[in-house]
Amino acid sequence: MKRGNAMRKGVAVKTMSGEDKTRRAGRVATRRRWRTISGLAAVLPAAALVIAVQGASAEASGNGVPSKGPIVIGASLSLSGDFSADGQAFDRGYQLWEAYQNAHGGLLGHKVALDVISDASDPGQVATNYQTLITVKHVNLIFGPFSTLLTVPASKVTNRYGYAMIEGAGGGPSAFATGLRSLFDVSAPVANSLVPFAQWIASLPKSERPKTAAYPTSNDPFTEPQLPVAERILQKAGVKTVYFKVFPAEVTDYTPIADAVAASKAQIVLLGSVDVPTVSAFIHAFAQQHYDPQAFIATAGPDQGSAFVSAVGAGNTDGMMVPNAWYGGSSNQLSKAMVAAYIKKYGGTPSDINADVAEAFSVGEVTTQAVEATHSLDGSKLISYLHGNVTVQSVQGPVHFDNVGENVSATIFVFQWVHGSFVQVLPLGDPGSTKIEFPKADWGS
């Protein structure tokens, strides 16, 4: 067989010109190169993996703590794009925690150093960023991104590599529906955020209780699950739904939607919003239509401190409500310390502080307690600890995770802008709650 082949080749060689020989030799060389490249392609990933593992083990001991240098914590945040206002507030919260933690001895005797990459509010980019943080930058720990929309793809990546993802703004049901045991949201689960408000309305004497409600909502995994829960409570209390429509995240013109709500003459409005511009658009349209609902609560926006006031105008804030787990005037001692540190670093007043800052700071606090309790940065140990029926403390209050990583200890409050101050008004009877403004003041008052 070999000979036959050689003979055929020999005949072929005989008939080849010099140029053909060169071409053939080139083809053979190319084939060899391809074989070499194919071989390398097969070997390189394995080699890379070995090098990566060796690199990691050279730097870290068995519990994942680096032998020297800082503990590096990676995070992807929306520093630009649709969520940039929240993303940058979150960044301030993370940076504040980093400074606070380093001023208090760091973590396991090491300084902490944040490595934050911007994801431009893009669900595709956020997955790439966490992949980069883990496989290229070999960060020791991971902090979560902003929003449920970005937490879902991010958590799948971090779970694949065994990292614990502790986050503060991914509390939508779709984040927990993934069933990942490595995901932990330190804030209150969002699905029940409007429950205190709905229960308060339902508890009003029949003569004072509003009879109609409108529910416009953005089609976002953070907002959409909240409204049906509140609607059920209110309908049970006899509050009729006169408007319930979902609008896309990016609307060219909010006016017809807001005008339709105004035309429904709903006595209360529950708005599913993810940001300030949405709330601002509705407020301005309502004011233009001379429509003053008795109560107006938005799922997000009014909790953004001075950013909310500058967008809607100081005269339009009065009576606006928002559910949340934290506000600048919280009596929680940890919160007071954080507020003092924030004002020292960034200036302003407690009312100016965006609630995102507290959510981000809480991520750092929970991580600190888990790391110090386990003396480890190892993902599996941190995950086991946080699922181990423990309660840790944060600026937002106690944190206790259920089997899918929801914080079941979180208390949801409702806050309201009253005469230029952002105050807690619900639950009624809570020591921190002040008198609720109802009905709300007219626009521009």
Add this chain to the structure above:
Amino acid sequence: MGTLVVDAVISGILTGGVYALMAAGLTLIFGVMDIINVAQGILVVLGAYLSYTLSVHLGVDLFLGLVVTVPAMFVVGVFIQWAFIRRLGERERTAMSILATYAVAIIIEGVLGLVFGVDYVQLNAWYVNQSIHLFSFYLPYIYVFGFVLAVCLLAALYVMLYRTRFGRSVRASLQDRSAARLVGIDVDRVAAVTFGIGVAVTAAGGMVFGATNSFNPNTGYDLISRLLTIVILGGLGSIGGALGAAVVMLVIEDVVAVVWSPIWAPFVFFAMLVVVLSVRPSGLFGQVAGRAQ
């Protein structure tokens, strides 16, 4: 429901005027220079921030402030053309313009972020929250004023293009740059001035946008896709087309939002856009043979 539909039509027409004002510069710049200015969105936001600065720090009325912001934006436009666009080669001009203007957008966004931060702001004046009660409708002053401003500025642009010597030079450049050069037109100067005018008009669009929407330095990205849609539907280079397309887009979206569902509004509009472009690839008001080069 009937009242709501009429209200949606009125709202669509008034808001369409605002969008036309923002898109006019884009269509003008493309029509004359073959430049796809993807920085148009951020230039709108820059115009809004200029009005914000005058209003908040100097107490200047938003419309009065245009006396300052329009010339300022003209200078910005001429500078962008001189610094980034002028150097683009003739052959790859359109494709390269996307990259160049994207760079411009990133630079402006970065500077705005440094100066103003990312917190949302909105322009405020007495007419932002107030409205006129006409029959059974409340017409917001800001939208009415914005629409009137849009019609006036677009009419002025039209007159400039079709009733002045400069306009003749612009149209000659639009039809054939080489022939325009041969008859003595300084095509480069025409291009610089046209770019400046296109950006200057955006100052007005930015002011009205900023008074009707909250904005931050990142808002421009949401805008650019809508503005490009408007100029494509209206016909590239057509000022009247920009107004017509903006009104059509907003009326369709607003009526669908009220009659059916807000979630379907963009879908219906884009479905209609596909149908229109299948029948008239040059857009509603575009001239098929207008761009001979």
